[in-house]
Amino acid sequence: MSSIDDLFARLRSEGKKAFMPFVTAADPDLEFTQSLLKALDATGCHLAELGIPYSDPIADGPVIQASYTRALNGGVKLEAIFDMVANTTPQLSMPIVTMVSYAIIYRLGLDEYLKQAKAAGVAGAIVPDMPVDESAEFAAKCRAADFSLIQLITPTTTKQRAIEIAQQTTGFIYYVSIAGITGERTELPPDLLDNLRWLRQQTDLPICVGFGISKPEHVELLKPVADGMIVGSAIVRKIACAHPAEGGKTAATVITDVSDFARTMIDAM
Amino acid sequence: MEVERPPEPVVGYSALLKNTTIRFKQSQSQRITVDDLVPGFQNHHPKLTHIAYAMPTSFLDQSSPDAALPDDTGRYGDFGGRYVPETLIAALDQLEEEYLAARQDPTFQSELDELLRDFVGRPSPLYFAKRLTQRCGGAQIWFKREDLNHTGAHKINSTIGQALLTLRMGKKRVIAETGAGQHGVATATACAHFGLPCIVYMGEEDIRRQSPNVQSMRTMGAEIRPVTTGSRTLRDAVNEAMRDWMGSVADTHYILGSVVGPHPFPMIVRDFQAIIGRETIEQSQTRFGRLPDAVVACVGGGSNAAGMFYPFVAETDVPLIGVEAGGHNDDRGQHASSLTFGKPGVLHGSFSYVLQDEDGQTDDVHSASAGLDYPGVGPEHSHWKKTGRVQYRSCRDDAALETFDLIARTEGILPALESSHAIATGMEVAQERGKDEIVVICLSGRGDKDAAEIQRLRGSEQF
Numbered sequence: 120m121s122s123i124d125d126l127f128a129r130l131r132s133e134g135k136k137a138f139m140p141f142v143t144a145a146d147p148d149l150e151f152t153q154s155l156l157k158a159l160d161a162t163g164c165h166l167a168e169l170g171i172p173y174s175d176p177i178a179d180g181p182v183i184q185a186s187y188t189r190a191l192n193g194g195v196k197l198e199a200i201f202d203m204v205a206n207t208t209p210q211l212s213m214p215i216v217t218m219v220s221y222a223i224i225y226r227l228g229l230d231e232y233l234k235q236a237k238a239a240g241v242a243g244a245i246v247p248d249m250p251v252d253e254s255a256e257f258a259a260k261c262r263a264a265d266f267s268l269i270q271l272i273t274p275t276t277t278k279q280r281a282i283e284i285a286q287q288t289t290g291f292i293y294y295v296s297i298a299g300i301t302g303e304r305t306e307l308p309p310d311l312l313d314n315l316r317w318l319r320q321q322t323d324l325p326i327c328v329g330f331g332i333s334k335p336e337h338v339e340l341l342k343p344v345a346d347g348m349i350v351g352s353a354i355v356r357k358i359a360c361a362h363p364a365e366g367g368k369t370a371a372t373v374i375t376d377v378s379d380f381a382r383t384m385i386d387a388m
Numbered sequence: 389m390e391v392e393r394p395p396e397p398v399v400g401y402s403a404l405l406k407n408t409t410i411r412f413k414q415s416q417s418q419r420i421t422v423d424d425l426v427p428g429f430q431n432h433h434p435k436l437t438h439i440a441y442a443m444p445t446s447f448l449d450q451s452s453p454d455a456a457l458p459d460d461t462g463r464y465g466d467f468g469g470r471y472v473p474e475t476l477i478a479a480l481d482q483l484e485e486e487y488l489a490a491r492q493d494p495t496f497q498s499e500l501d502e503l504l505r506d507f508v509g510r511p512s513p514l515y516f517a518k519r520l521t522q523r524c525g526g527a528q529i530w531f532k533r534e535d536l537n538h539t540g541a542h543k544i545n546s547t548i549g550q551a552l553l554t555l556r557m558g559k560k561r562v563i564a565e566t567g568a569g570q571h572g573v574a575t576a577t578a579c580a581h582f583g584l585p586c587i588v589y590m591g592e593e594d595i596r597r598q599s600p601n602v603q604s605m606r607t608m609g610a611e612i613r614p615v616t617t618g619s620r621t622l623r624d625a626v627n628e629a630m631r632d633w634m635g636s637v638a639d640t641h642y643i644l645g646s647v648v649g650p651h652p653f654p655m656i657v658r659d660f661q662a663i664i665g666r667e668t669i670e671q672s673q674t675r676f677g678r679l680p681d682a683v684v685a686c687v688g689g690g691s692n693a694a695g696m697f698y699p700f701v702a703e704t705d706v707p708l709i710g711v712e713a714g715g716h717n718d719d720r721g722q723h724a725s726s727l728t729f730g731k732p733g734v735l736h737g738s739f740s741y742v743l744q745d746e747d748g749q750t751d752d753v754h755s756a757s758a759g760l761d762y763p764g765v766g767p768e769h770s771h772w773k774k775t776g777r778v779q780y781r782s783c784r785d786d787a788a789l790e791t792f793d794l795i796a797r798t799e800g801i802l803p804a805l806e807s808s809h810a811i812a813t814g815m816e817v818a819q820e821r822g823k824d825e826i827v828v829i830c831l832s833g834r835g836d837k838d839a840a841e842i843q844r845l846r847g848s849e850q851f
Contacts, residue, residue: 174749175623175735177630178473184617184627197747221471222734226748248471248734252461275478275637284474298475299635 122214122242123267123290126165127325127346136388137165137347138338139327140354140381141218143186144169145195147361149203151370155358155377160211162378163385167211168245168349171200171219178247180300182352182359189362197227201239208240216243216269216290221253229257233264243267243290251284258287267291274298274314282321291325291347294318296332307337315344335387342388350384454777455702457768462651465774467767470650472630472737479637484652486557491659496552503548504663507581508538510545512664514671514828519798520815527681527821529814531801531831532668534692541804541833542664542692543574547643549660551578554641561640565589565629567622567688568759568806569601570833571645576610578643586610589628591621594758597841619752622688622762626736646689647766650737654694654766661695668828669699676826682817684709685830686810687780688724688760690769692832698768701777708777710769711813713755714784720745724753725782726765727773735764741773756785756845757805757838783809789842791815792835804833805842 120128130137140159144152156167170183172190179187208215217236224232224246236244243266249257251270261268267290272281275298285292296311311328318326328341329349338348354377360366361373368376457464470480490496504510513536517529534542547564554562562584566572572588579586588605592614595602602612618624626649633642647654647661672679683700685693687710697708715723720743723729730741735750743751743763755761772778788805791812795803803811807830814829821827 174618175627177627177736178475178634180631181617188618191749220734220748222742222744222750223748225739226731226733226744226746247473248737250470250472250474250477252477253469253471271474273473273475275475277478280477295475297635298637300631 121265121267121290123166123216126214127291130165130346136342136345137325137327138163138381138385138388139166139168139347139349140164140377141168141170141349141351142358143183143190143355144171144200144203145190145193146172146186146355146358147189148193149195149199151361151374153203153207154370155374156207156215157210158374158378159381160213162381164213164381165347166214166216168218168351169204169215170351171197171217171223173220173223175222176220178300180352182355186355186359189359197223201235204241205239214242215240216245216267217241218245218247221246221249224257229260233260233266237264237266241266243269245269245271245293247271251280251287254287262289269293271295272318274308274310278317281318285318285322285324288324291327292318292322293349294326294328294345295330296328297330299330307331307340312340312344315341319344335383338384338387348384354380451702454771454775457771458651458655462655464654464768464771466732467738467740467770467774468651468654469739469767470737471734471739472650473634475634476630476637476650479633480650480652482557483553483641483656487553487652487656490553490556496556500549500552503552504545508544508548509536510663511667511671512536514668514675517799520795521818523798524815524818526819527817527823527825527827529818530680530826530828532664532696532828534664534830534832535801535803535807535834539570539574539577540836541570541574542661542695542830543571543645543833544577545663545695546645546657546660546691547571547574547578548581550641550643550656551582551584553656554584554643555582557641559639559641560584561636562586562643563589563629563632563636563640564643565622565625565645566601567591567594567625567645567761568757568804569594569598569605569837570759570804572610572612573601573604573608575643575645576605576608579610580608587613587632589613589615589625589632591615591619591625593620594622594625597758598837599840600837622758623736623750623764630736646691647694647768648689648736648738648740648764654738654768657691658694658698658766658768661691662698664692664695664830665697665699668696669703672826672828679704679706680828681821681825682707682709682827683830684711684810684814684817684827686711686760686806686832687727687765687769688713688755688757688762688806689764690766692830694766694768696830697772697778701772708772708779709813709817710778710780711809712780712782713757713760713809714782714787715754715756716785721752722754723782723784724755724761724763726763727769727780728782730763730765732770738764738767740767740770741765756789756841757809759804759806759833760809781813783812787812789845792838792842801831802835802839803831804835805838807832808835
């Protein structure tokens with residue numbers, strides 16, 4: 120049982136849903152990311168996704184890509200990110216999972232990535248450019264290390280394939296609400312609820328929904344069919360304001376803004 | 389011709405000896421004497437001492453196992469695969485299924501053949517570069533003239549095929565990425581021909597370097613979307629096109645320009661480009677009665693090289709030489725030689741050689757030629773590199789620019805700066821070989837588009 124399994128077991132027994140913010144590591148710097156993670160934890164977030172900046176993120180929209188570019192332009196290296204995470208996780212009650220490209224995992228080495236992530240107290244990984252067909256080797260290693268490998272199901276995934284993905288997933292299923300890149304949307308697609316209800320009958324794993332979620336109304340809509348909700352771009356956009364070029368707010372102001380937003384969303388749960 | 393006793397029995401290789409087929413064991417295309425083939429033969433024919441009289445048509449009696457690649461999982465040995473978001477998997481499955489059906493469909497093939505003949509202008513000539521050959525003093529240099537295709541480059545071989553596939557799949561909209569603009573122009577052309585709406589993603593830096601191509605695309609009704617992220621070149625244009633496709637897969641086909649990206653793209657682009665190699669084999673047989681002694685092509689993503697090399701890999705063991713962009717020098721960020729200096733890794737949906745730092749972040753790369761300015765390479769090239777089937781060399785900016793001038797003056801041809809890399813190295817290959825040998829270089833595109841940029845580089849002495 121990883122800390123993610125424990126989390127969802129507890130939430131289920133309490134009849135609660137998880138709120139899961141996404142933040143980019145080192146945007147604008149690692150000290151800020153550390154303070155923000157602590158603040159989100161204190162606000163009552165249930166799990167945080169930490170985006171590892173990557174130079175060519177094809178699955179991400181303009182907001183998150185710009186955030187990755189800002190972090191990389193600051194010269195951040197993977198080693199420094201893991202150091203920051205290792206110093207932070209002992210002070211958090213929420214688990215951390217990394218959102219990370221397979222390009223990065225492969226370059227470091229599958230075993231080495233797992234070793235460093237586990238040593239830093241990371242509970243799992245989402246690898247958006249590693250579909251289930253390419254995941255066998257890493258999935259086996261993750262299983263052996265009790266490290267959750269969260270896989271994605273999308274509106275374009277066939278039913279047969281969705282069942283296979285669910286069988287290969289540990290921790291929770293990341294259900295992508297929209298066929299497209301990450302980013303906020305006003306409207307969620309009409310068949311989303313039906314798709315989630317169908318998936319609910321196929322697996323006991325927690326199902327968390329991401330892509331395009333930014334408002335309390337979205338939470339209200341998804342609450343009956345999802346175990347958790349992931350918010351990325353809406354938060355990253357607020358973080359961008361900490362940059363001199365994009366608003367130049369102080370770190371403390373931005374952290375308050377993001378925490379207030381997280382609280383609004385948690386309250387809607 | 390008669391021989392006294394038959395040669396050693398056949399183990400899979402054949403050779404043409406005057407009018408007689410003689411089979412022999414050597415698997416390498418090394419220089420061998422007639423006596424090696426038929427012991428004692430030279431005693432009877434003392435003047436016949438040279439391999440030119442015993443040059444094989446092919447050393448392979450049957451297809452190489454590499455002809456069957458990619459395998460069912462989209463791999464070329466270790467390389468290839470599909471490292472893309474789950475959202476794209478269904479579209480890639482559909483594309484593969486439709487393409488494999490089209491490949492077997494005689495109607496599709498005859499429609500494609502007709503367009504290649506009447507619209508593109510195929511077959512492209514095999515041209516003897518006589519004055520260049522005299523100047524180099526080695527093997528005969530021949531150019532496969534892909535620059536004479538409609539739109540001036542090899543790219544249209546694949547865009548016409550993929551536009552036909554788009555119609556077959558019932559998709560209504562086309563997107564593409566472009567670096568040098570050649571693929572963008574070829575895509576805009578194919579879309580105009582079929583009346584399909586076309587959007588081309590192009591890095592801001594490349595729009596500046598390749599303005600004549602931008603003008604052509606717009607004239608043919610394509611919408612150019614400037615890419616301002618990252619290095620603002622080809623690699624970022626691929627990222628943007630992939631993002632568009634993530635949200636538009638239901639009605640849009642992505643006409644990828646090179647043998648890169650997730651399976652089945654490297655296979656589809658290679659197959660449509662393989663007409664270059666098939667024609668070269670046929671033209672060599674007709675003109676020389678045998679195959680060339682070496683074949684050279686430039687490699688960025690690697691589409692013209694894959695198209696030229698694949699039929700040779702599949703059916704022959706003719707030596708093949710791929711030429712990467714050596715840029716300014718061998719330092720990180722100063723070149724685009726992924727196979728020479730890169731390591732296996734993941735970029736743009738495929739596992740292949742890539743220029744990355746120790747964290748897996750893609751390096752910025754440099755080449756004077758926009759079409760070779762790419763930090764990755766097609767997975768099949770990676771496989772050929774690993775197995776040693778193709779030798780990869782690197783050619784620097786200054787050598788390519790010098791060659792551009794030389795070919796203009798000695799042959800009356802303006803080669804694309806990309807192709808100038810292949811010619812520069814092809815001249816070295818010719819000089820390593822004897823006068824009776826034949827070196828074919830793929831002249832992948834014409835260089836009108838580069839004239840202004842070369843002028844600018846000369847003015848600022850950047851190279």
